[in-house]
Amino acid sequence: MSIDTQDMEVVHRGLRREARLLIELVAAVAPGDTRRAAIIADHFRLYRLGLHNHHEGEDELLWPPLLARVDLGADIVLRMESQHTRVAATLTRLDTEVSAWEATAGADERDALVASLTDHRAVLLEHLDDEEATLLPLAADHLTEAEWASQGEHLVTHTPKLTLLMLFGVVLEDANPSERARLLAGLPAPVRGIWHIFGSPRYARHTRRVRAA
Template structure:
């Protein structure tokens, strides 16, 4: 779920956000290029996880565990660096140079490329991490039928998923 969500999010940015931004900025192009490089670094950490996880699952050995933990730690560090940088530098840049319609295309890309049950999990995680004001803003931005689907199907499904994950 996490990996697919991250992949679809980055793919949307790579295809729908970087090209228009690069065509509209001059001195700030370094921000976009840095974001692209960070996506590549994140992808590299995921590739290391692709190797480390099966090795640990096969043996549950201490060396494999340590390799997996190191890969997870590296992935987390690279991802957090990117997310912090994205929030501090990219979002203000996008606010100046990307239209609301272009921004909406990013969300559409995620929705159209993610299976609906996985969308419930991703959406639930976003709402769980949001403060009450952010949650209200996100939910109010949804069409009424989608809000109903979230409350009737999505929220209970997310709650069951989280209970299974967290024990």
């Protein structure tokens, strides 16, 4: 019996959106507006942590069991590993360029950062598209429910709680009603309550601040 990997596509939807928005948000910052640059830089770091922990969970918890079971699909798993390395390299470059731009909000630094964010998005989209088309069907057939769920447990363990609420908002934002209901149902009841009372309003305030014209 195959496991359901649809939630991964919902996560990817949020990553695609944020990678696009970061390009647009940085490009719109006026030279010298360090206050606005700091807001966008902080949002980049939220996105970066979420993406890093998401990929780290796959590296540590999904690829090893898959490689042990899928002789004919090993090339797919190895390709995912290689793509993760390429995505990580773009993030390392962005760390430096975000800090340089944040310090002065200079036009040259901004334009260099936009170019690097564009490169990052291209590498990321190539990976996400490939993963959905080739890796998720493989995972559905060869992983157990517990192995699949371990990714979420890894994210919870390695992410500060307030940041976790923000990342959950990133994922839920473009989820359709049935996806949203399923994701919320997967949370323990107390956590679900915290999301509704505290997390959802906090995420709404965060997005208004980040996306302000």
